[in-house]
Amino acid sequence: MSTTNASTYTAKLTDGPLEGKTIRTDFTVEGDPQPRLTIPTNSEAKEYLYIRGGSIEFGADDSHSRQPSAVDYRFVQAVFH
Secondary structure (H helix, E strand, C coil): CCCCCCCEEEEEECCHHHCCCEEEEECCCCCCCCCEEEEECCCCCEEEEEEEEEEEECCHHHCCCCCCCEEEEEEEEEEEC
């Protein structure tokens, strides 16, 4: 069995303008899922802010790892610069 930790996981965007989309993102330096994601848009003046939700999934290969394979994120707001 491999005990090597993955460096990325799938962020599942559960609502808001990107509802149903998924993106790959990096774990924090400590190996945890990101608490928040800032996702750029086609406009340099706007980005979307998502925060970690309650649902976390572990894949079959992750059964001996503390790191999830997928994490739900909820929409907070559009940020305008």
